[in-house]
Amino acid sequence: MNINEIKAHLADMANGSDVDFANAAQFLLQMIAAVEAGQMSASEAAESMRDVQRQLDVVQSGHQLAFKEQLNTIINGLIALAGAV
16 A cells, blocks of 8 residues: 555545544544654654554444554554655
């Protein structure tokens, strides 16, 4: 998954009906923008993304599990990209 695909997935989630995941996706988009603008290092962003993943660990609701898995996959891709920088 490349950064443009990741941004597209996050944009879809940011416009979704689940407020918690929409907010998380919007936060991740803001972090990507900060890294791209040089306002945040890739390692700082990766740590913040791991924090988001830890917050998602509490999600147990059945209807939210699909969102959780999708967001975890996206975050893992972003962390991998951050490590490649």
